Amino acid sequence: MPIQGEYMGMMLTIDDVDQENREFFRHCAEGTFHLQKGKESGLLRYPPTTACPWTRDREYDWVPVEGKGAVHSYAEVHHPIQPAFREKVPYMVLVVDLDTQLGQPTEHEALRVAGNLLTADSEFVLPETIKSVGIGTRVRMVFTEVTEGFALPHWTIDEDAEQPENPWRYPQE
Amino acid sequence: MALQSDTDAATPKFLRGKYAICGVGETTYRRGSQESTRNLATWAINNALEDAGMTADDVDGMLDYSGNDSVFAPQVANDLGIRLNFYMDVHGGGSSTEALIGIAIGVIEAGMCKTVAIYRAMNGYSQVRIGGTGARSAVPINGDQIHHRGYGWQSAGQMFAPTFLRHMYDYGTTPEQVAHVKVAHSKHASNNPKAYYKTRYTVEDVVNSRIICKPLHLLDCCVETDNATCIIVTSIDRARDCKNAPAVIQSVAGRVCKPRGDIHLHYQHGPISTVAGHYAKDIIFPNAGVGPKDIDITGSYDAFTFTTMLQLEDYGFCEKGEGGDYVSSGAIELGGRRPNNTSGGHLCEGYTHGMNMVIENTRQLRGEVDDSCPVGPDGKKQHTYDYSEGGCRQVKGVEMSANLGWAHPGAGSAMIMAKDAR
Numbered sequence: 371m372p373i374q375g376e377y378m379g380m381m382l383t384i385d386d387v388d389q390e391n392r393e394f395f396r397h398c399a400e401g402t403f404h405l406q407k408g409k410e411s412g413l414l415r416y417p418p419t420t421a422c423p424w425t426r427d428r429e430y431d432w433v434p435v436e437g438k439g440a441v442h443s444y445a446e447v448h449h450p451i452q453p454a455f456r457e458k459v460p461y462m463v464l465v466v467d468l469d470t471q472l473g474q475p476t477e478h479e480a481l482r483v484a485g486n487l488l489t490a491d492s493e494f495v496l497p498e499t500i501k502s503v504g505i506g507t508r509v510r511m512v513f514t515e516v517t518e519g520f521a522l523p524h525w526t527i528d529e530d531a532e533q534p535e536n537p538w539r540y541p542q543e
Numbered sequence: 544m545a546l547q548s549d550t551d552a553a554t555p556k557f558l559r560g561k562y563a564i565c566g567v568g569e570t571t572y573r574r575g576s577q578e579s580t581r582n583l584a585t586w587a588i589n590n591a592l593e594d595a596g597m598t599a600d601d602v603d604g605m606l607d608y609s610g611n612d613s614v615f616a617p618q619v620a621n622d623l624g625i626r627l628n629f630y631m632d633v634h635g636g637g638s639s640t641e642a643l644i645g646i647a648i649g650v651i652e653a654g655m656c657k658t659v660a661i662y663r664a665m666n667g668y669s670q671v672r673i674g675g676t677g678a679r680s681a682v683p684i685n686g687d688q689i690h691h692r693g694y695g696w697q698s699a700g701q702m703f704a705p706t707f708l709r710h711m712y713d714y715g716t717t718p719e720q721v722a723h724v725k726v727a728h729s730k731h732a733s734n735n736p737k738a739y740y741k742t743r744y745t746v747e748d749v750v751n752s753r754i755i756c757k758p759l760h761l762l763d764c765c766v767e768t769d770n771a772t773c774i775i776v777t778s779i780d781r782a783r784d785c786k787n788a789p790a791v792i793q794s795v796a797g798r799v800c801k802p803r804g805d806i807h808l809h810y811q812h813g814p815i816s817t818v819a820g821h822y823a824k825d826i827i828f829p830n831a832g833v834g835p836k837d838i839d840i841t842g843s844y845d846a847f848t849f850t851t852m853l854q855l856e857d858y859g860f861c862e863k864g865e866g867g868d869y870v871s872s873g874a875i876e877l878g879g880r881r882p883n884n885t886s887g888g889h890l891c892e893g894y895t896h897g898m899n900m901v902i903e904n905t906r907q908l909r910g911e912v913d914d915s916c917p918v919g920p921d922g923k924k925q926h927t928y929d930y931s932e933g934g935c936r937q938v939k940g941v942e943m944s945a946n947l948g949w950a951h952p953g954a955g956s957a958m959i960m961a962k963d964a965r
Contacts, residue, residue, distance in 0.1 A: 383685045391686050417690045445704035446757040455695040463696040465705045478813040486694050538712045540757040
């Protein structure tokens, strides 16, 4: 049976043959971020794939990964596409460099994990909060449930981390 | 182990100058065509056949591309009475035009057919909007798509925004610099009677228009239109028998990818402000035997002002990081050192998924762009080279052009063409 749930007015579906995405989102539903770790390379990868991009190895383990990092870049949407996002604008999609495996296996490679900027309670943030977040902002992971056994990973400002004084923001506010 | 980036992807150079574009054609650029894509396709192909001085019997190959929004080749060939020796319907968008021209060369070279008509027919405004609204936003979201669409991260502008913003962060690129792309292309469109938007815009107009998705203002984004376009590819010998001068293909690159080069995977490999042209340049320039300095005009994929800036930079028309300076220097405008998208491109002429910039460069190489200049007694345009509003848009002495196709930051196609030396 496919796993299916409505989220933000969208019907999200994971087919039963899509083992990689099923496992990824199931771990999120349990509140712990997991990634595939290639058996040969020992390297983590995101998003879920069927083989290791460095060794072609199809064998892997799901391992828990700390959901912390810094914003590498972002999109700040003012004109939404999906109807349910209309009442959430502006909203941010963050592309976050995980602390884990940063700079490995090469300087240009990193686990860059996407997600919306949410509050610690997994609600969309207010516009004032958006104005405090930019490239360099320290964030930690939170989850939103779609349905049983299926949650999405998101980001919230890491209150315990030392934040950059002026994270880089698009200059035209 | 060699890195992917070190792989020599250069293809055999013996095809340089052996194939050409012999005919180009399009429908009008409209919003609300009230016609099927099938009807638009036959219209554009007929115009290209007319332009080449060919009949249905001269074409025996067909290639087209679409994303569940168009008509397939056998139907169009049926309507036009064309008997095909080869056809292929390809899934894809922006990086398809140059890639399909390369495929056409390959299948002709393989002896599979003699002449290929490539078309793209789309009701990009009235049926399936490329921007992702309407029918596209209602499509069910499955599996891998959840990792982006689940976050309200769906349209091209939303998906590319992190690349654009990171370029500003890495190199200090400003919104005003990039707005010059719209200024230049709108200037060109004002001298193109068939352009959908013919109004000239200023930098202030662009940066004061409403924000769609930072850093994109409304006027940083292209127009969505209903239209079909066609390009006919054949051998240089056949092309020389055609009605108009051939645009001779020097080299082509098709859907060249960055490492992890999928639309939602390419952020796994940086620098994310580098785009696929960084790799494609090492195919098109060596195979053509020229460098960026030898190119007189460029045709870049301007889905957004930023895409043009990034491509011109990564293909080497300026140093990496200096794209903002380059596009705001006047170089890309008519009268400048290397005009870009002289028809107005996707930002102003119409949205065709890459086709119209190749059509325009073909006409530029012939010295026959369809501006408002008078036609002389010899049937040729009497170009004035006066680029004031409503005037000429022919570039003087064009010998060589480059087209730079874009699917997303991680994938692109490209082609270099030359004026026929004969």
